[in-house]
Amino acid sequence: MSTPLIEVHGLAKSFGETPVLRGVDFTAASGTATVLLGPSGSGKTTVLRSMNVLETPDAGLVRIGEAAVDFSSLPGDKATRRRKIRALRSRSGMVFQSHHLFPHKTVLGNLIEGPVQVQGRPEDEAVADARQLLEQVGLAGREDARPADLSGGQQQRVGIARALALKPDVVLLDEPTSALDPELVGEVLGVVRDLSQQGWTMVIVTHEVRFARDVCDQVLFLDGGVVAERGSAEVLTDPQHERTKQFLRRVLEAR
Ligand SMILES: Nc1ncnc2c1ncn2[C@@H]1O[C@H](COP(=O)(O)OP(=O)(O)OP(=O)(O)O)[C@@H](O)[C@H]1O
Ligand SMILES: [Mg+2]
Structure with missing residues (x-):
């Protein structure tokens, strides 16, 4: 097998005295x-958040492509540490539960902010890319709208386009539809499904089990700070562990 794009090994994190991650391991092609x-x-x-280093893990390794940080033995030199963390962070783009768009900026302004300000790319190039991304998420023509003028589903699609604008290797999506009214969920999941078909690594x-079953190559069930069960989409339809069964039953009943 070729080297996986993502490697997470022994990821551990406590908040105060409370261990939250106790050694999370997975790889993804x-x-x-x-x-x-x-x-x-x-x-x-x-x-x-650990993969995007918005949170600093206490221990463990995160590698995306050639950027790797071993949080168990961070370089002592501050400048080296920051450079390595920045390199890892630039490999992934984050889509949050609620979109975190800049309210005073236009849709286009939101999309080019990262590429131009953070990555130093030429503005005309960033604008051209942004227009293409907006088309991809079904929002062509809404460049000049403000976030407040858009529906929740449209805002979240801008949030997705903004993550893609950074040209990351991996897109990290944290419950991208859980803050939406039920009738808006489908349009956002549709965009994520398209991205998956286009070959984005995500x-x-x-907790959208049916959607998960359609798109996923791998399922990780997290419990007690470790991956308690893992496998293909079958984990969702035929879980082996009692905790996974209970969890899926609860999720499906809630629908
Ligand atoms: N910055 C923080 N400071 C203190 N505790 C935190 C912090 N972030 C997360 N936690 C705690 O760590 C635990 C795991 O949080 P996390 O947000 O990763 O869980 P989750 O699986 O995403 O949950 P949910 O399904 O509710 O989003 C929780 O008990 C949470 O309260
Ligand atoms: Mg969460």
Whole structure:
């Protein structure tokens, strides 16, 4: 097998005295979708935030492509540490539960902010890319709208386009539809499904089981700070562990 694009090994994180991640391990090949699920508080968001180094893990390795940080033995030199962390962070783009768009900027302004300000790309190039991305998420023509003028589903699609605008290797999506009214969920999941078909590598936290089954190459069930069960989409239809069964029963009953 070729080297996986993503490698997470021994990821550990405590908040105060409370261990949240106790050694999370997984790998994912380029072009695959990994679905992460598990009960509230099981650490799903912390896994994604650790991969994007919005959270600094206490121990463990995160590698995306050639950028790797071993949090168990961070370089002592501050400048080296920051450079390595920045390199890892630039490999992934994050889509949050609620979109976190800049309210005072237009849709286009939101999309080019990262590429131009952070990555130093020429503005005309960033604008051209942004227009293409907006078309891809079904929002061509809405360049000049403000976030407040858009529906929740449209805002979230801008959030997705904004993550893609950074040209990451991996897109990390944290419950991208859980803050939406039910009638808006489908349009956002449709966009995520398209991205998956186009070959984007994604790690998605979602409790949309049917959607997960359609897109995922791999399922990780997180419980007690570790991956308690893993496998193909079959984990969703034929779970082996009692905790996974209970969890899926609860999720499906809630629909
Ligand atoms: N910054 C923080 N400071 C203190 N505790 C935190 C922090 N972030 C997360 N936690 C705690 O860590 C645990 C795991 O949180 P996390 O958000 O990763 O869970 P989750 O699986 O994403 O849950 P949910 O399904 O509710 O989103 C929770 O108990 C949470 O309260
Ligand atoms: Mg969460």
